[in-house]
Amino acid sequence: AIARFGAEIVRVAGDYDQSVREAARVAAERGWTVVSDTSWPGYERIPGLVMQGYTVIVREALKRLPQPPTHVFLQAGVGGFAAAIAGHLAIVLGE
Incomplete structure (x- = not known):
C-alpha cells in the first residue's frame, strides 16, 4: 500500500533485526533520519518520542470508556507499543 505513495520497498534477507540494521545503514548513508520505536545504543530519543505518541491511544480510549x-490486550511485536500503553495505563490508573 505505501508503494502507491512512492515508497521504495526493499526486501532484506534475514529477520527483523537485520532489517532494522539495514534501514539504519541506508539512512546513515543517505543522510536520512530513522523514525522507529525500536531502539539501540545511541538511538533512544526518537523511539522514546514515538512511544510517547502511542499514549494518545490510551487517552482517547479512556475518554470514551x-x-x-x-484488562487490556495489546499486540506486543518488539515491545515498544505494548510498553508505552501499559506504562501509560499504570501511570494514569495505578495498579
Missing part, C-alpha cells in the same frame, strides 16, 4: 478497563 464509561469506566476504566479491567
Whole structure:
C-alpha cells in the first residue's frame, strides 16, 4: 500500500533485526533520519518520542470508556507499543 505513495520497498534477507540494521545503514548513508520505536545504543530519543505518541491511544480510549478497563490486550511485536500503553495505563490508573 505505501508503494502507491512512492515508497521504495526493499526486501532484506534475514529477520527483523537485520532489517532494522539495514534501514539504519541506508539512512546513515543517505543522510536520512530513522523514525522507529525500536531502539539501540545511541538511538533512544526518537523511539522514546514515538512511544510517547502511542499514549494518545490510551487517552482517547479512556475518554470514551464509561469506566476504566479491567484488562487490556495489546499486540506486543518488539515491545515498544505494548510498553508505552501499559506504562501509560499504570501511570494514569495505578495498579
